[in-house]
Amino acid sequence: MAMFDPLKKAIPKLWKDRVTITGTIPVKHGSITNNEDVVIAENEPAKVVLKGQSAGQQSFYGTDTYDAKLLLRNEIKVPAGALIEVTDQNGNVTKYKRASKGYTGFYSHQELAMVRDEKA
Structure with a gap:
């Protein structure tokens, strides 16, 4: 809907x-098809929202695992399983894996x- 076009442009400016x-x-x-990365x-504005992070769920081995949600422009087509690297406003980098296909509703x-699943 055209009436939401200004909203589509304004929201990413807040991320x-x-x-x-x-x-x-x-x-x-040739005749062979391979999957390639x-x-x-790249350097796309977005917003990460943590869904759940509990100190009680951290394991003895230092694995830092939690679920998060990524808010992103609708025009970017993200396939399921994509790897996502997020740089926050303070320059900290976090890697996420096992991303779902984007819900564009x-x-x-x-x-x-997304799931963060790295060694702490």
Whole structure:
């Protein structure tokens, strides 16, 4: 709807996080098709929202695992399984994996479920 176009342009200006999204696409080399990594978006404004982070869920081995949601422009097509690297407004970098396919049901943005799963 055209009446939401100003909202689509304004919302990303409020997001201070920056993301680089890498995914795989099928690439044909002659008669053989391979999946290759490609950068889908780089230095793109976004917002990370933590869904759940509990100190009681941290393991003895120092694994830092929690769920998060990424708010991103609808025009970016993110495949399921994409790797997402987020740089926050303070310059801290966090890597997420096992991203869901983006839910684009909102006029202003899409939402992706992500899991941070790295060694602390």
